[in-house]
Amino acid sequence: MITASSRSTAPFSRRTVYQRKDRRWEAAGYILAPGNTRRRIRVYGTTRKEALAKLTEKIATSNRGIPVPSAQGSVAAYLTYWLENVAVYHLRENTHTRYTAVARLYLIPGLGRKKLAKLTAKDVRTWLNQFRTTCQCCTRDIDARRDQPRCCATGQCCHKLLSPLTLTYIHSVLKSALEHAVREEEIPRNVARNVRTGTPRPRRFEPLTADEARKFLAAADGHRLQPLFELALHTGLRKAELLGLRWENLDFNAGTAAIRRTLQRTSAGGLTTLPAKTRASERRIALPTRCVHSLKHHHEQQQREAAGAAWQYSGHVFTTTLGRPIDPTNLTRAFTTLLRKAGLRRIRFQDLRHSTATMLLEQGVELVVIKELLGHAHIGVTATVYAHVRLRLQRDAIDTLSTALGSPEDTKTARSDGNEPPSCAALVR
Known part of the structure; x- marks a missing residue:
């Protein structure tokens, strides 16, 4: 030795x-x-x-004066240490805020008193299963704090259960904390990894059809942020990416835009410009000619506004009338107003991104091109999110092939009725 x-x-x-x-x-x-x-x-x-x-x-x-909890300490002590001294340096501020809320509302009340070294997969599974059957109004005394109780306090439980997506998110926060405890060799294994919560159904989204998209763009015509909405529908950029776009990121000669930053509101810093979330999110995209013309006109308009004494230069492409960055909430409000003006159903701003991807798929654009345009980390994400669109296109393609393989008489009849589906690779002008 x-x-x-x-x-x-x-x-x-x-x-x-x-x-x-x-x-x-x-x-x-x-x-x-x-x-x-x-x-x-x-x-x-x-x-x-x-x-x-x-x-x-x-x-x-x-x-540095930071006590490191031992494995004999409580789960609550380790979660507090992990959030305040480890995760805060590795997570984006908004993500860290959500993790802290999950620990405060769910992890610490449910598992906080248990010893870290004695936490078992059975403990985690039992705790998660309680969320599937327990009303949150009852568990967290939400109804008792209301001015006019309407649930447990009145004897009429509303059975407000956590959604499968929320349950999966809570589980993932616990797994992340215990994974760090394993790396620090406080515990031999991550017991939360041995618990399966199931795969939740993805959130439903309602993308605009091509006709609805044209109505929306017509309603946005003349709006001060018309170039933003055009860019959103033509490129599928995220709200934070659009608001974080700077003039230096645009190349009008090449007709491209470099996506490098996002603009988000954080609890500590207010409106803050942050780097793109992932390496895949940092990308260069091609701009349609229509968007290039709109952005040039927008630049000229912004230069006229900048002549005012109250203008504050920020370098952002899309700003308020005083040159300041646009609050994401205010953009959502303007978006909702335009939907109402166009006579369209109410959707999320995120659904503009889904609309872009859906229409591109229906135009026969390859999945890998859409993945690069949207900035997805893996093509599997793109394939999963838009699986229902691909299934519909597969059905159209199979029907077309079935018609082609039919008898000549059937083929003539199918062609003469004018109802044959277009080729899934055909461009719709």
């Missing part, structure tokens, strides 16, 4: 690094524990350098 130790005058700064009989390297040292105490921890690695690096990282965190 090879032993190497580094000692100092302070008893709690002593570190020990040695190779075990199983050929792994073990490093041990003292870190700050809850209750302003010290405890000795052990970490392992395949090399001496790896084990020492793990120990150094834990000690550095401890020296």
Whole structure:
């Protein structure tokens, strides 16, 4: 056995690094524990350098005054530590806010008192199953805090259950926290991974048809943000990507736009420009000629507005009349007004993106091209979201083939009635 130790005058700064009989390297040292105490921890690695690096990282965190919960501590203590000292540096602000809310509303009340080391898959499964049958008004005392109770407090439970999507999201937050505990070698395995919640149905969306899209664009004609709505329908850009677009990202000569940033409202910083969420979201897209002309006209109009004394230059393509970034909520409000003006049903702004993808698929555009245009990380995401569209196109293609393989008499009859479906690869002008 090879032993190497580094000692100092302070008893709690002593570190020990040695190779075990199983050929792994073990490093041990003292870190700050809850209750302003010290405890000795052990970490392992395949090399001496790896084990020492793990120990150094834990000690550095401890020296910043951050107590690291032990496996004997509660799940609540570890969740609090993970959210405040680990996840906050790796998640976008809005995502971290949602994770914190999930921990406060569901994880800590349900599993917080259990010991981290003693948490089992059965505990997690039982806790999740309670959400499937328990009214949230009753569980979280929501009805008791209302001015006029209408559920449990009146003896008429509304049976407000969590949706499968929410249940899956809660489960994923727990898995992420426990996965980090495994990496820190606080627990041997992630018990939440052994629990299956099932695959929830994707959210239904109602994309615009080609006729409805034309009506919407007609209603937007003359609107100050007409170029934004045209760009949304022609390219499928997300709301945050449209609002985060800057003039420097546009190349009118090449007819392209570089998607690099998003604009979002965060609880801490207000309207904030952030990098694109994923590497796939950072992309360069081609702009239709119609959008290039609209954007050039919009640029000229913005330069006239910038002549005013109250103008505040932000560099964004789409701004308020004073040059400031547009709040996403205000854009949604303007979008809803245009839908009402066009006499169309109310949809989400996100459904413009779905409308673009659906119409492209119906035009016979290849799935990989749509995936790159939308900025999906994997083509499987595109295929899953628009599976119903592809199924309809498959049915049209099969019907067309069936007609072609029929008898000559049937083929003549099918062609003469004028109802044969168009080829799924044919462009609709």
